[in-house]
Amino acid sequence: MDNKHELATLGVRAGQLRSDFQEHSEGLFLTSSFVFDSAAQAAARFSGAEEGYVYSRFTNPTVSMFQARLAALEGAEACMATASGMSAILATAMAFLKSGDHVVCSSGVFGATVQLFGTILARFGVATTFVSAVDAAQWEAAVMPNTRMFFLETPSNPLTEISDIEALARIGRRANALLVVDNCFCTPVLQRPLELGADLVIHSATKYLDGQGRVLGGAVCGPKALVVDGVLPFLRTAGPSLSPFNAWVILKGMETLELRMLKQSEQALDLARWLEGHPSVAKVHYPGLASHPQHSLAMRQQRSGGAIVSFELKGGRDAAWKLIDATRLISITANLGDVKTTITHPATTTHGRISAEARAAAGITDGLVRVAVGLEALGDLRADLERGI
Numbered sequence: 103m104d105n106k107h108e109l110a111t112l113g114v115r116a117g118q119l120r121s122d123f124q125e126h127s128e129g130l131f132l133t134s135s136f137v138f139d140s141a142a143q144a145a146a147r148f149s150g151a152e153e154g155y156v157y158s159r160f161t162n163p164t165v166s167m168f169q170a171r172l173a174a175l176e177g178a179e180a181c182m183a184t185a186s187g188m189s190a191i192l193a194t195a196m197a198f199l200k201s202g203d204h205v206v207c208s209s210g211v212f213g214a215t216v217q218l219f220g221t222i223l224a225r226f227g228v229a230t231t232f233v234s235a236v237d238a239a240q241w242e243a244a245v246m247p248n249t250r251m252f253f254l255e256t257p258s259n260p261l262t263e264i265s266d267i268e269a270l271a272r273i274g275r276r277a278n279a280l281l282v283v284d285n286c287f288c289t290p291v292l293q294r295p296l297e298l299g300a301d302l303v304i305h306s307a308t309k310y311l312d313g314q315g316r317v318l319g320g321a322v323c324g325p326k327a328l329v330v331d332g333v334l335p336f337l338r339t340a341g342p343s344l345s346p347f348n349a350w351v352i353l354k355g356m357e358t359l360e361l362r363m364l365k366q367s368e369q370a371l372d373l374a375r376w377l378e379g380h381p382s383v384a385k386v387h388y389p390g391l392a393s394h395p396q397h398s399l400a401m402r403q404q405r406s407g408g409a410i411v412s413f414e415l416k417g418g419r420d421a422a423w424k425l426i427d428a429t430r431l432i433s434i435t436a437n438l439g440d441v442k443t444t445i446t447h448p449a450t451t452t453h454g455r456i457s458a459e460a461r462a463a464a465g466i467t468d469g470l471v472r473v474a475v476g477l478e479a480l481g482d483l484r485a486d487l488e489r490g491i
């Protein structure tokens with residue numbers, strides 16, 4: 103299986119290992135350890151002199167297949183799987199940062215990521231400056247002599263702000279800082295950050311890679327020198343490993359990744375256009391709309407606008423809650439990346455614990471609603487929203 107195949111082919115075929123049983127579907131290897139032919143082989147495996155499986159905290163064939171498939175899709179030399187998206191971010195921070203280092207991070211990242219950098223890593227002497235996702239000048243101005251990492255997520259959640267990966271990669275390179283991009287919203291089907299100059303790509307496989315809301319998982323992708331020499335030693339020792347069962351579920355999910363991403367994005371664009379013309383809607387945030395402030399950048403950087411649409415209702419919180427409560431089909435849950443469409447009110451859920459001022463500064467208004475568009479028929483989704491709008 104070479105990586106010159108197209109994305110759809112890689113999603114179905116890349117990374118498959120076949121055992122002596124010649125199984126057609128990917129095997130699920132539920133085993134914590136592997137046996138050796140001899141004491142000498144055990145010694146060689148442990149020292150790394152001989153390649154092969156040892157212990158599932160750091161080597162398992164099902165997890166290897168997941169890693170190889172995602173690496174192929176991202177165009178990465180290497181990939182290490184982790185127990186969740188957050189453990190992928192933690193592993194990256196632990197691998198490349200030490201006390202006294204400084205991080206520049208987009209303020210539009212996932213809430214737990216803000217907590218991780220702003221609170222937990224701060225206790226270990228790593229300082230983080232949060233800057234605008236869309237203003238490269240702020241990134242440049244935030245650089246200090248000890249800056250070692252730039253961290254961003256594009257499109258951002260829930261406002262779908264687009265960061266210019268190429269521009270920030272140039273600034274990061276001059277500063278000698280690694281550019282780490284959380285590619286959860288787009289997946290490699292819509293955006294390949296390594297080709298745009300990012301050093302590492304993070305995934306929450308919990309979202310679109312699984313695509314069916316079943317298991318948690320995560321990954322770090324990039325060059326061998328960073329992933330194998332940098333991230334693997336931390337994972338091997340600290341142990342936030344992806345379970346083989348979860349790897350297998352996600353691996354099977356990735357077979358339909360391209361189909362799902364293209365269809366869900368297409369439905370999101372249709373829904374965004376409809377919402378934009380609706381009299382009760384004040385504003386729609388969707389990168390695929392010409393009205394989006396970074397529309398042309400998004401269309402350069404991404405294959406489509408993605409499957410997340412946020413919009414502001416004129417009636418504020420009451421109107422937002424009324425719309426959410428009137429749905430009968432769409433699930434009221436903060437998760438995303440599922441084939442089942444979900445709806446959430448960011449101001450009182452994901453962003454409910456931050457101060458009203460900080461929320462206003464971040465643009466999370468009381469009338470804002472986020473929809474993660476799934477695979478149900480578009481007419482049914484529109485009817486479900488129409489009921490309470």
Ligand SMILES: *Cc1c(COP(=O)(O)O)cnc(C)c1O
Nearest residue numbers: 186187188212284286306308319
């Ligand atoms: C969900 C999410 C994460 C965290 O992933 P988990 O698998 O829940 O740990 C990180 N980044 C983004 C953009 C996410 O949406």
